[in-house]
Amino acid sequence: MRGRTLLGVAVAVVIGGYLTTRFVSHGYFYFASYVILQYIMLATAWNILGGYTGYVNFGSAAFFAVGAYTSIVLIKAFKAYFIFLALAGGLASALLGLGIGYLTLRLRGVFFSIATLALAVVLQTAVINWGYVGGARGIYILRARSVPFFSSYTEFLFFMMVVFAVLSVAAAWWIENSWVGRGLAAIRDNEEAAECMGVPTLKLKLFATTVSGFFMGLAGAPFPYYVTYVEPSSAFNLDYAVNSLAMPMIGGTTSWAGPVVGAILLGAAQQIATVTISSAWNLLIVGVVLVAFVILAPEGLVGLALRLARKRGA
Amino acid sequence: MSYDLLLNAVAAGLLLGGFYAAVSLGISVAFGLLDVVNIAHPVFVILGAYAAYVMNARFGWDPVLTGLVFTPVFYLLGMAVYRVYYASFERKGEEALRGLVFFFGIMFIVEVLLILVYGVDYRLVEAPYIGESFHLGPVSIAYRLFVPFLGGVLLAGGVYLFLGNTFFGRAIQGVSQDSLALRLMGADPIRIKTIAFGIAIATASLAGSLLIIIGPVEPSIGREYIGRVFAIAVLGGMGSIGGTFAASLILGVVESLTSTFYGPSWSTAVSFGVLLLVLALRPAGLFGR
Numbered sequence: 001m002r003g004r005t006l007l008g009v010a011v012a013v014v015i016g017g018y019l020t021t022r023f024v025s026h027g028y029f030y031f032a033s034y035v036i037l038q039y040i041m042l043a044t045a046w047n048i049l050g051g052y053t054g055y056v057n058f059g060s061a062a063f064f065a066v067g068a069y070t071s072i073v074l075i076k077a078f079k080a081y082f083i084f085l086a087l088a089g090g091l092a093s094a095l096l097g098l099g100i101g102y103l104t105l106r107l108r109g110v111f112f113s114i115a116t117l118a119l120a121v122v123l124q125t126a127v128i129n130w131g132y133v134g135g136a137r138g139i140y141i142l143r144a145r146s147v148p149f150f151s152s153y154t155e156f157l158f159f160m161m162v163v164f165a166v167l168s169v170a171a172a173w174w175i176e177n178s179w180v181g182r183g184l185a186a187i188r189d190n191e192e193a194a195e196c197m198g199v200p201t202l203k204l205k206l207f208a209t210t211v212s213g214f215f216m217g218l219a220g221a222p223f224p225y226y227v228t229y230v231e232p233s234s235a236f237n238l239d240y241a242v243n244s245l246a247m248p249m250i251g252g253t254t255s256w257a258g259p260v261v262g263a264i265l266l267g268a269a270q271q272i273a274t275v276t277i278s279s280a281w282n283l284l285i286v287g288v289v290l291v292a293f294v295i296l297a298p299e300g301l302v303g304l305a306l307r308l309a310r311k312r313g314a
Numbered sequence: 315m316s317y318d319l320l321l322n323a324v325a326a327g328l329l330l331g332g333f334y335a336a337v338s339l340g341i342s343v344a345f346g347l348l349d350v351v352n353i354a355h356p357v358f359v360i361l362g363a364y365a366a367y368v369m370n371a372r373f374g375w376d377p378v379l380t381g382l383v384f385t386p387v388f389y390l391l392g393m394a395v396y397r398v399y400y401a402s403f404e405r406k407g408e409e410a411l412r413g414l415v416f417f418f419g420i421m422f423i424v425e426v427l428l429i430l431v432y433g434v435d436y437r438l439v440e441a442p443y444i445g446e447s448f449h450l451g452p453v454s455i456a457y458r459l460f461v462p463f464l465g466g467v468l469l470a471g472g473v474y475l476f477l478g479n480t481f482f483g484r485a486i487q488g489v490s491q492d493s494l495a496l497r498l499m500g501a502d503p504i505r506i507k508t509i510a511f512g513i514a515i516a517t518a519s520l521a522g523s524l525l526i527i528i529g530p531v532e533p534s535i536g537r538e539y540i541g542r543v544f545a546i547a548v549l550g551g552m553g554s555i556g557g558t559f560a561a562s563l564i565l566g567v568v569e570s571l572t573s574t575f576y577g578p579s580w581s582t583a584v585s586f587g588v589l590l591l592v593l594a595l596r597p598a599g600l601f602g603r
Contacts, residue, residue, distance in 0.1 A: 058353075115590060117537075121541060122586040245415060293400075
């Protein structure tokens with residue numbers, strides 16, 4: 001029943017997204033919404049591994065950039081269709097997640113975290129030295145002049161991001177409510193006990209890392225078309241790594257709603273702060289809010305709301 | 315390939331490795347002995363480097379002098395950070411997820427603060443020996459590498475002697491193994507860990523003052539050191555000071571050879587490769603038990 005209601009909501013969001021492109025033509029609206037949708041995907045993807053399993057990925061920027069640079073390669077080499085770029089970007093990041101996970105997840109979780117931290121630095125070095133995708137100078141990407149059913153490419157990108165964001169949230173919801181999610185929660189709470197009870201811990205962890213990587217790559221794949229000029233420091237921006245873990249942490253990590261709430265609130269706040277104050281101050285605020293939440297409100301906003309609701313009910 | 319080039323690359327690598335030991339000692343103590351995964355360690359190194367820069371630019375202090383004078387400050391800072399970490403995460407058993415994010419947040423905040431205050435420009439120090447060098451046969455040794463090397467060796471030696479020969483040192487070595495036994499010996503494990511973490515951060519600040527002797531520093535340079543310090547700590551066998559020192563020299567030489575023969579931009583990839591290889595093949599490290 002609840003699943004069916006949510007499916008209805010998902011379809012409504014997608015239709016609403018399309019209708020928006022019919023009626024809204026304000027440029028900044030699409031700019032801001034694109035960024036927030038991108039963060040919903042990154043935060044949700046991060047949470048599939050971090051929130052459900054308790055393994056911290058510090059390299060979201062690397063996964064995002066792998067998606068972006070995969071699509072740059074495909075655009076340059078084959079002028080591939082958008083949907084192929086998106087899928088290939090996701091798959092490349094999924095493979096990266098699987099590989100890093102396979103090498104480090106058999107050990108303690110911290111090694112995975114440390115490896116993801118170093119991963120971003122190394123991949124960025126590799127891209128800087130890779131002339132084909134523009135190297136350190138960056139690369140310009142031309143958009144198609146027109147897209148069927150949409151009056152501009154920006155609106156098309158916005159709509160695709162709505163679809164992708166709904167897909168990633170749906171995947172998170174499915175994982176949470178299936179035996180996979182229960183297995184992941186068991187790993188988070190006590191990995192040894194889970195293993196003893198017959199939970200295939202390594203397989204589940206690798207599954208979570210792969211799915212999480214896929215959606216991060218999917219979030220990054222449209223990026224070249226969105227910005228039209230990609231340089232390594234923008235694709236590997238530390239903002240992505242910070243935000244994709246700050247948003248679930250602030251929203252709440254135990255359910256799919258947490259990252260969405262966190263991404264919308266923190267994403268919107270940053271849009272406002274970037275315009276009104278400055279982007280460096282805005283990052284400082286994200287950092288301070290993150291640390292404050294980790295120390296003072298570990299269950300996040302969704303957790304706080306649930307606790308308040310329960311108190312009122314009792 | 316000339317023989318001289320190879321010799322010089324190895325010498326530079328050994329010197330660099332000695333400095334890496336200074337950077338990694340704190341991680342070996344915090345991560346290896348205390349089991350506190352302080353991924354913010356490199357950012358304290360950068361803070362130490364900026365302290366050296368400010369004192370040098372304002373008062374003309376030698377960076378090593380600044381390092382020594384600021385050691386107690388960073389020691390206290392480290393103790394404070396550990397207290398917060400302990401009260402908020404370790405006591406509740408939440409260090410795995412939230413503790414890591416906490417250190418990541420600290421790293422991020424310090425980096426952004428440094429950018430806000432000093433900008434993203436490279437900062438450097440002036441000292442009479444920077445730019446000078448001496449010769450050992452065909453090998454030319456720059457003082458800007460030799461001084462940090464010497465600093466690293468002395469620091470590693472000091473920490474080694476302290477851990478092996480003093481009551482507090484032995485207590486630090488024991489605290490992660492058996493904190494109950496430690497309590498029976500009349501030592502409070504939390505106090506011991508606080509002291510040890512303070513020492514770890516103090517070594518980071520000293521390493522920072524050596525870092526800025528080697529070359530100019532900017533706020534985000536610490537990120538390159540994350541892979542490096544953890545690669546060294548794991549390769550060295552987690553918490554073994556001798557192992558850390560040996561691993562530092564190995565990594566320094568491999569990096570120096572890579573940057574001489576393949577180009578300097580690949581040296582950050584070396585530590586990452588080493589880290590993944592060690593984790594995949596021998597997680598106990600070269601010198602682990």
